[in-house]
Amino acid sequence: MNERHNKIIEILQKERRYVTASELAEKVHVSKKTIYRDIQEISENNPSHYRIIKKENNGYSLEFYEENKWNAHGEFEHPEERRLNLLLFLLSIAPCKTSIQKIAERYFVSQSSIMNDFKHIEKKISPYNLHLSRKNDGTFLEGDQLALYRLMSVIIESYLKQTGDSFNQDDIPDSIKDIKVKNIRLDEIKKLLHDMQVEHDLLLDKPYYLTLFCSLLSIIEKHTNRMQLVAQEGKIYEEIDKDSAIYSMTKQLVDKLELLYAIRLKPYEMYSLYYILKAYKLNSKFLLNQDTKGIIDEKVKTLAEHLILKVTENSGYQFMEDKELVERLTLHLHSMVYRLNHQIYIMNPIIKSIKTNFPKIFNLVKCSSKELNKEGIYDKYITDEEIGFIALYFQMSYDERFANKIPILIECSSGIGTSHLLSGKINKIFPEIHVKKIIAQQRIKQSDYNDVELIISTVKTHSIVDKPTILVSPILNDEDKYKIHQFIKNYYQQQSSYQNNYQKV
Known part of the structure; x- marks a missing residue:
């Protein structure tokens, strides 16, 4: 033409x-x-x-009208390829409904074949807390938006890996990564995002790239398949700044999208893309510490302080003393709060690795954030993806300040003030030691001893026999210092011996 x-x-x-x-x-x-x-x-x-x-x-x-654009490479070579394509389609149009007849016509197979496909799909979606609902008025996937995006992003990452993109992860389940992803929509969206990044000289972080990818796929499939707008999708959180570079970038992306697919986006769809790109830019500013003074929110600073204090209370590690953690986490929470306020659910591609490698820190941050919710300090639910990012900040602080220190418990009588004085002396004289807890003997529980290596007691009779215990004077005399020093020396020798034996095995 x-x-x-x-x-x-x-x-x-x-x-x-x-x-x-x-x-x-x-x-x-x-x-x-x-x-x-x-x-x-x-x-x-x-x-x-x-x-x-x-x-x-x-x-x-x-x-x-749709004419087999879902398959860019000819007919599917295996039913699993069709099922994965169908799963991605159902994810992208959710919570909109379609019919088994339309699906059968879409893939040129019988309705009984589609019913069989559903059985395979139900197994794939189960770990993501999604449900395939088949009702008289249509078939659709039920589940929250974050769960839908989680599974969509996994399929998209598998596609990226298969197309030779280095931008991938290792947490793709075998039930998906071994199946070829055939879908021309993904090729088209990948090109749109590539062109946008080149034109505007930016490099989208992986979480934002995946979130934007999922959003674009959902918009395209709903429009090209003439899906009806779902009421809750139309929420607008803030007006667009039409003089901003973010608006210009969003407008160009929307114009290309509308021209390519002969569609017209709803206003709320343009807003949602604008929010994602604005959140990305905001995140980049905080990470690079670029002109952030004017957008620092005192409420977010307070939230960061409360979260660090709560994690400190629940762990016994004095994270509040780590000024770098306070600063870094405060900056991160600014972009997180913006995302959650605008219902932007970014993907965390390494969430599985974080949970596997740092389970204690992850669960500690998750429990602490729930307590902040219950106490009314923060009213938004913090997703596992966001918890994972936060946990990395605490893990970094822990590795730098506490990882190689010996956790101890100071057992005292009711004289807590004297015990804090003793704790200060120990911290000053023995940098290898971390005083994790100070507890009066009458209040101590068996569980308080679980995560410490030594008990330093000012009480002549102590209540435990299966942990090393050193009886000391509250003023910490030379004999007390010698006994603690010997314990430290023996402790590290044992750790070194264990490590050597482990390496031999």
Whole structure:
């Protein structure tokens, strides 16, 4: 098609109504006769994803239709490829409904084959707390948006890995990674995101890349399959700043999307893309510490302090003393709060690795955040993905300040003040020791001894026999210091011996 043909298609796409030949002629500066000839030539080109409909006395309208665009590589070689494609389709249109008949027509198979596909799909979605619902008015996936995006992102990452993109992870389950992902939509979205990054000289972080990828796929599939807008999807959290670079970037992306698929995005869909890109830019600013003074929120600073204090209380490690942690976490929480306030659920591609390698820190942060919710300090649910990112900050602090220290418990009588004085002396004289707990003997529980290596007691009779215990004076005399020093020396020798034996095995 020539440039004028493309202009006619663009006008019909934007108008979303019947446009008369006279109107078209005026807009493209040609005669009505030329418009008639152009429409005929466009129709003869037999475009694969739209057609021009003529209605007497009303004019022309553009109708988009689907013609096997879901399969970019010909027919599926194995039923598992079709099932994975169908799963991705159901994820992208959720919570919108479709029918088994439409699905069967989409894949040129019988309805009984689709019913069998559903059995395989149900096994794949079960670990993600998703449910395939089949009701009289349609079939759809039930589950929260985060769960839908989690599974979508896994399939997208498997696709990226298969197409040779280095941008991938190792947490893709075997039930997905061994199946070839065939879907032309993914090729098209990947190109859109590549072009956007090149044009605007940016490099999207993986979590934002995946979130944007999922959002675009959902928008495209819902529009091209003429899905009805779900009421809760239309929420707008803040007005767009049309003078901002983020708006310009979003507008260009939306324009390309609308032209490529002959669709018109709803206002809330443009807003959601704008929020994601704004959150990415905000996150980048805080990470690079670029001009953040004007956007520092005192409420977020307070939230960071409460979270660190809560983790300190629940762990016994004095994270509040780590000024770098306080600063880094405060900056991170600014972008997190923006995301949660705008219901932007970013993917954490290494969440499985974080839970596996740092389970104590992850669970500690998760429990502490829930306590902040219960106490009314923060009213938003913090997702596991966000908890994972936060846990990394605490893990870094722990590794730098506490990992190689010997955790101890100071057991005392009721004289807590004296015990704190003793704790200060021990911390000053023995940097290898971390005083994790100070507890009066009458309040001590058996569980208090579980995560310490030594008990230093000012009480002549102590209540435990299976842990090393050193009886000391509250003023910590030379004999007490010697006994503690000997314990430290023996402790590290034993650790070194264990490590050597482990390496030999």
